[in-house]
Amino acid sequence: xxxxxxxxxxxxxxxxxxxxxxxxxxxxxxxxxxxxxxxxxxxxxxxxxxxxxxxxxxxxxxxxxxxxxxxxxxxxxxxxxxxxxxxxxxxxxxxxxxxxxxxxxxxxxxxxxxxxxxxxxxxxxxxxxxxxxxxxxxxxxxxxxxxxxxxxxxxxxxxxxxxxxxxxxxxxxxxx
Numbered sequence: 001x002x003x004x005x006x007x008x009x010x011x012x013x014x015x016x017x018x019x020x021x022x023x024x025x026x027x028x029x030x031x032x033x034x035x036x037x038x039x040x041x042x043x044x045x046x047x048x049x050x051x052x053x054x055x056x057x058x059x060x061x062x063x064x065x066x067x068x069x070x071x072x073x074x075x076x077x078x079x080x081x082x083x084x085x086x087x088x089x090x091x092x093x094x095x096x097x098x099x100x101x102x103x104x105x106x107x108x109x110x111x112x113x114x115x116x117x118x119x120x121x122x123x124x125x126x127x128x129x130x131x132x133x134x135x136x137x138x139x140x141x142x143x144x145x146x147x148x149x150x151x152x153x154x155x156x157x158x159x160x161x162x163x164x165x166x167x168x169x170x171x172x173x174x175x176x
Contacts, residue, residue: 001041002071003028003063005054005105012060012079012087019078023068030056033102040101041065041092057105059112060087088112117160121146124167132174139170 001024006013017025026049028040033056039045041063064072069091076086088108090096096104125146132139146163149155 001026001043001065002068003037003040003061003101005029005057005061005063005101007054007058007060007087009058009060009087012084015079015082015084016060016062016075016087019075020071023071027052028101029054033105034100036098036100037063037092037104038097041097056102057109059105059109061105061108062087062089063092063104064089065092114157114160117157117164118150118155121150121160121163121167125150129174139174142166142170 002020004013004016004025005028026040028049029052031052032040032047035047040047062072062075072089072091076089079086088105090104090108099107125143128143129139133143134140146167149159149163
């Protein structure tokens with residue numbers, strides 16, 4: 001079974017529904033945010049599942065039960081072939097079965113934001129100005145610090161935010 005929260009991206013919903021047409025899809029909406037994932041995927045649930053506008057979250061969310069987990073990568077590739085980023089997705093775990101839909105969405109969206117920030121630092125390293133690296137000691141030290149910090153698997157978000165601020169300051173100083 002697959003849970004589909006439409007967000008405000010009709011194109012995404014249409015693409016997902018087309019790709020998953022032979023699968024059991026339950027449409028969840030804002031009125032179901034306080035139900036646990038376990039309740040929402042329960043085949044004996046007496047909840048009414050129907051597609052309706054969702055307003056709480058802009059992102060489309062797809063939840064795959066254990067039986068459907070093999071669909072996630074092909075679906076992501078399908079979105080990429082359409083020139084779109086893939087939707088926010090999760091796979092059934094014992095932990096998220098106890099979470100409400102709202103908790104799961106907030107958790108995933110926060111994680112996505114964290115990785116977007118972290119990727120800004122990765123992009124900074126991929127685009128290091130070699131001339132500036134030779135001539136600017138402060139810039140060189142920052143590059144080395146970012147490289148060192150990104151070696152850590154669990155870099156606190158506060159540190160990522162501080163590194164981005166320093167990076168932005170260094171970039172604005174270069175342009176001044």
